[in-house]
Amino acid sequence: MIFENLPTTPRSEELIDKAFSRAARTGRAKSGHDAQTSMLQTASNILSDNLENVVTAWPDFDEVDPFYYELADALVDVDELRQSLSEVTWASRKTAEIRQEYEGKIRRNDLETARKFRKQAFARLADVVEEVEDDLLRIGAARDELKILPDIDPDEPAIVVAGYPNVGKSSFVNAVTRARHETATYPFTTKGIGVGHFERQHIRYQIVDTPGLLDRPPQERNDIEAQAVSALTHLADCVLFVLDASANCGYPIEAQLELLAAVEDQFDDVPVITVCNKSDVSRDVEADYYMSVTEDENLDTVLDAAVEAVGYEPELPFDG
Incomplete structure (x- = not known):
């Protein structure tokens, strides 16, 4: 998952303490102008490199798959995050510019003046890093939110399972996957998305159970949940909508068909297959x-139908 390995974002105070303490050790190993120059170079390089690393650790949002982009935007506001990353990029470049500006001043003046210029440079370096303190905090908070997003591969074919609670969605997913499907709770669900896998003709398929998202009408979803559903429209290659004609699930069939219509409207670009579960109890619905x-x-018949609806064909290597 693209956000899983994002490193911890340092705070401004941590960066300044790290840079200046390392610079002090470097200065003690030398004397005269060399000590002042080395201290400036060390402090500036540490700040510039660490700030740059904060930014380069993040993926380019212009190239992020729409599925993950929308999930990220639902949780952290991608535009604000990108602005903060831009500010930190500015700070990284500014610390390097300050080093270049003061290196010549230190070399061209007497030692006492050189010390004053080095201290002045340190003060300006600290000001720059403190100026992006809020941006670093925002980036750190975004990292903490996004690293726990679901581990789903947008490049693998995906079958999304929908329908009211207790119609048999999770039981179906468990039954057709190799092992009990992996379930985790994410910020936009109340019960946790389940992701299972199975193979057909050496192709791995993902099957996604979405309690808290596609198990109730759109008007009952909050903004984050609604955007998470929007993200799923980019992921899904097929939707299996499970009905319970017996209504033992606790929801009348009329309500289930209304939810089906809403899901079909939301996923208008992908095939939606209706499946009546508990057919040994009741088949009193068209499916x-x-x-x-x-x-x-x-x-297996239902699963084969979903695979056929997906119609996924892996790209063959070019044989020149």
């Missing part, structure tokens, strides 16, 4: 397929 997870009936 593309009928299955019973508890009776192990037609699960």
Whole structure:
């Protein structure tokens, strides 16, 4: 996942203490003008490099997959984050400029004046880093939010499972994946997204269960949840909508069909397959397929239909 390995973002005070303490040690190893120049170079390089590293650790949001872009924007406001990254880039360049400006002044003057210029340079370096303190805090907070986003590969074909709670979505996902699907709770869900995997003809498919997002009407979702659903529209290659005609799930079939219509509207660019689960209890609804997870009936048929709807063909290596 693109945000998982983002390093901890240092605070302004940490950077300044690190740079000046290292500079002091460097200065003690030399004397005269060399000591003053080395102190300036050490402090400036540490600040410039560390600030630059904060920025380069982040992916280019212009190249981030729309799925992850929308999830990130739902949580942290990508425009504000990019502005803060831009400010830190400015600070990195400014610290390097200050070093260049004062190196000549230190060399051209007597030692006492050189010390004054070095101290003046240190004060300006500190001012620059303190100026981006709020930006570093914003970047650090964004990193903490985004590193726990779901580990989903936008380049792998994905089947999204939708439907009201208790219709059998999670049971279906568990039954058709190699092992019990991986579940984690993310900031935009109440119960945690489940991600499972299975293979067909050496192609790995992701199957995504989305409690807290696609198990209730759009008007009941908050802004973050709504944007997370929007992100899923970029991810999904097919949607399986699970119905419970028996209404044992606690929701009348009319309400389930209304949610189906909303999902079809939201995912208008991908095939939506309707599946009536618990068909051993009731088949009293029109659906593309009928299955019973508890009776192990037609699960492979439904999964094969989803794979066919996805129609994924891996890119073959070019044979020149």
